[in-house]
Amino acid sequence: MSTLATLPVLLPMLGAALTVIFSRSAFVQRLIGIVVLAAVSAVAAVLLVVADQGAPVVVELGGWPAPVGIVLVADRLAALLLLISTLVTLAVLLYAIDQRIADYGRETSSTTFHPIFLLLSTGVSLAYLTGDLFTLFVAFEIMLASSYVLITRRTSASRIRSGMTYVIISLTSSLLFLTTIALVYAATGTVNLADLAGLVGDLPAGLQTVLALMTVVVFGIKAAIVPLHFWLPDSYPNAPAPVTALFAGLLTKVGIYALLRTQTLIFPVDRPSTLLLVIAALTMIVGALGALAQNDLNRLLSFLLVSHIGFMLFGLAVFDAAGIAGTALYVVHHITVQATLFLVSGLITRRSGTVSIDAMGGLAKTSPVLAVLFAVPALTLAGIPPTSGFVAKLALLQAGAGAGSEASLVAGVVIVASLLTLYAMVRVWVRVFWGAEKPPLPDPDPTDELIVGTARTAKPMYVATGALVAISVTIAVVAGPLSAVTGRAGQDLFDRAPYQVAVLGEERTP
Numbered sequence: 240m241s242t243l244a245t246l247p248v249l250l251p252m253l254g255a256a257l258t259v260i261f262s263r264s265a266f267v268q269r270l271i272g273i274v275v276l277a278a279v280s281a282v283a284a285v286l287l288v289v290a291d292q293g294a295p296v297v298v299e300l301g302g303w304p305a306p307v308g309i310v311l312v313a314d315r316l317a318a319l320l321l322l323i324s325t326l327v328t329l330a331v332l333l334y335a336i337d338q339r340i341a342d343y344g345r346e347t348s349s350t351t352f353h354p355i356f357l358l359l360s361t362g363v364s365l366a367y368l369t370g371d372l373f374t375l376f377v378a379f380e381i382m383l384a385s386s387y388v389l390i391t392r393r394t395s396a397s398r399i400r401s402g403m404t405y406v407i408i409s410l411t412s413s414l415l416f417l418t419t420i421a422l423v424y425a426a427t428g429t430v431n432l433a434d435l436a437g438l439v440g441d442l443p444a445g446l447q448t449v450l451a452l453m454t455v456v457v458f459g460i461k462a463a464i465v466p467l468h469f470w471l472p473d474s475y476p477n478a479p480a481p482v483t484a485l486f487a488g489l490l491t492k493v494g495i496y497a498l499l500r501t502q503t504l505i506f507p508v509d510r511p512s513t514l515l516l517v518i519a520a521l522t523m524i525v526g527a528l529g530a531l532a533q534n535d536l537n538r539l540l541s542f543l544l545v546s547h548i549g550f551m552l553f554g555l556a557v558f559d560a561a562g563i564a565g566t567a568l569y570v571v572h573h574i575t576v577q578a579t580l581f582l583v584s585g586l587i588t589r590r591s592g593t594v595s596i597d598a599m600g601g602l603a604k605t606s607p608v609l610a611v612l613f614a615v616p617a618l619t620l621a622g623i624p625p626t627s628g629f630v631a632k633l634a635l636l637q638a639g640a641g642a643g644s645e646a647s648l649v650a651g652v653v654i655v656a657s658l659l660t661l662y663a664m665v666r667v668w669v670r671v672f673w674g675a676e677k678p679p680l681p682d683p684d685p686t687d688e689l690i691v692g693t694a695r696t697a698k699p700m701y702v703a704t705g706a707l708v709a710i711s712v713t714i715a716v717v718a719g720p721l722s723a724v725t726g727r728a729g730q731d732l733f734d735r736a737p738y739q740v741a742v743l744g745e746e747r748t749p
Contacts (some may be wrong), residue, residue: 241298244311246282247321250275253625255357265346268353269336275357276329277509279364283322286313293420295741306431310370312742315728316567322498323571323710324367327488327578328360330706334582337699340429351388359385359485366493366558370742372420372430375497379416379461382490383409389482390474394585405474412460419453423720426450433742436735449464451506455498455515462494464552465522468545472529474524475544476537476594480585483537487544488578492570499566503732508558511646515556520652522549527659536584536594536671539663543620546656553649553749554635557642564729565634568722572619572627572714579616579707583609587671588698596667601676608701615708617668619715621661624692629712632657634722 254275261267286296295314298566299305313321325665335356339347362381369375383406391402397711424430426446427438437448456467463471471491475483526546533539551573586609591599603610619626632653639650714721 241296243282243286244296244298244313244368245300247325248311248361250279250282251357251361251364255354255361255538256307258357259350265349268349272332272336272357273329273578276325276332276360279360280322280325283318287318287322287724288313289313290315290318291727294507295738297741305370306429306434308431309374310431310742311368312370312738313368314741315724315731316496316499316739319567319724320492320570320574321364321367323574324363324489325360326710327484327574328363330703330710331481331485331578331582332356332666333355333706334484334585334700335479336701338479338585339480341700346453351392353387355388356485359389360709361580363489363493365738369498370432372423372432372435372501374418375459376381376420377412379493382493383413385560386482386486386490390478390486392479402474402477404470412457414459415453415460419450419457422453423450431738431742432500432504433504436739439505440452447506451502454501454506458494458497458501459518460494462491462498462548462552463545464518464543464548465525465545468548471545472538472541475541475581476535476662480582480588484578484581484585487540487581491548492551492574493545494571495548495555495566498552499555499563499732501667502555503563504735504738507733507735511558511642512556515552515643516645516649519549519553519556520649523652523656524549524659527656527663529658530663531666534596536596536599536667537581538581538594539596539667540584542579543660543663546660547620548575549574549636549656550632550653553653554638557638557646559638560726560730562635562642562646562729563732564722564726565631565638567725567728568634569631571721571725572631572711572717575707575711575714576616576619578629579704580613580620581710582700582704582707583613583616584661586612586704591671591677596670598679599671599677600641600674601672603672605676612701612704612708613672614668614713615666619711621664622657622683622730623661625715627711627718630718630722634725707716726737 248552254271257271258268289296290313295312298311300309307688359382362378362385366375366378369378387402387406391399420430426437426442429435460467475486498571503715523546526542529542530539530546533542551566551569554569588594590602590606619628627678636650636653639646
């Protein structure tokens with residue numbers, strides 16, 4: 240069973256190599272990507288069942304025991320996020336394949352897209368499963384290199400500018416992350432997460448605080464928390480819809496996952512964190528207000544993404560099992576719904592030829608299916624009952640209400656930010672889907688990766704988007720069992736002992 244924990248990393252890496260070998264066959268490339276991601280989804284489901292029924296699945300790479308060697312650990316949280324992330328990645332890949340067929344023909348292969356797409360999946364899987372800080376750094380670098388290629392394919396000057404902003408900020412974060420790892424290793428002699436959980440507490444209080452703040456900054460940049468969010472609204476909207484959907488759905492959530500893992504395991508506290516509560520509140524409000532000021536649909540969704548990162552940070556800031564469980568549930572919900580909205584935005588842009596909300600109108604009459612595909616995730620993001628967004632926000636509100644006056648105050652900010660999200664979604668609905676039908680605008684740059692203004696969309700692209708909507712609805716349907724799983728995951732992270740015992744054994748666990 241421990242061998243299964245390596246497959247989510249090895250299979251996409253092997254698939255990337257095979258897509259390079261078969262770069263002249265579009266059909267084989269597509270088949271490899273679909274089969275690999277379907278296999279990883281199946282493996283993740285098995286790992287989740289095993290981890291939920293017993294102890295985390297641990298594999299010691301090269302036969303070297305922890306904390307000396309590299310370990311991969313699939314506990315409840317890692318396996319759950321791996322499963323939902325891979326399912327979303329698979330749906331986005333199907334959308335991207337259908338878009339490319341519609342734009343360039345069935346026989347047009349790609350020497351870069353499929354290999355890099357699978358390498359990005361490799362990095363995401365490794366980030367979830369790794370049991371040490373340095374391998375987590377490697378995972379982030381794999382994601383950075385892959386995402387830079389994806390964001391600048393068939394590029395234009397504006398996309399190069401936004402891509403450079405993304406890369407410079409990411410490299411700065413990586414340098415800071417590497418510095419943090421060096422300081423942690425110098426202070427403790429290890430980078431293994433389970434080992435650090437028992438050693439960092441013996442360090443001087445001031446050094447603990449510095450290291451904790453450095454990890455918050457590092458992962459806060461990658462998660463786009465305020466005031467470290469400025470790069471995201473300028474970077475994501477310029478990429479093709481499948482790429483933006485994948486980035487919005489997964490990459491910022493990996494940053495949140497890293498915050499969850501390190502803050503609960505290495506730097507635990509026994510009370511709500513005032514600093515994180517303030518940052519969470521600012522992130523929610525600044526993101527929501529920024530969205531209301533946008534006329535560009537993709538920038539509006541990007542600011543809403545920033546806002547809802549604050550929701551996830553709020554659950555961590557509460558620093559109890561209920562808050563952590565609420566964050567885990569919200570991450571699962573948000574991975575799906577945010578990716579769906581960016582795919583829908585791509586469908587809207589293909590029909591209208593523009594991302595300007597004021598230049599759109601009447602799409603509910605010309606494409607009622609598209610209206611439904613937008614309405615469901617929009618209501619879910621706003622948290623309208625009985626969607627998965629409502630269930631996740633209710634879990635966060637319940638955790639905040641029972642965690643003292645400061646957390647209760649920020650719980651009120653959650654409600655305000657939810658209402659602002661609803662207003663932003665209603666505003667998009669009224670301007671884009673209601674009113675008189677407006678003719679599509681011509682493609683402003685026919686040479687780039689985006690072909691828009693066609694007033695038509697391949698039906699399989701609707702099917703792929705509908706699959707993500709179905710996943711979101713399924714999350715709401717199985718909210719009871721899923722909440723139970725995230726509740727147990729939250730308790731594991733709060734207790735820390737199950738993770739330490741699984742990695743180090745009982746004799747080395749305090």
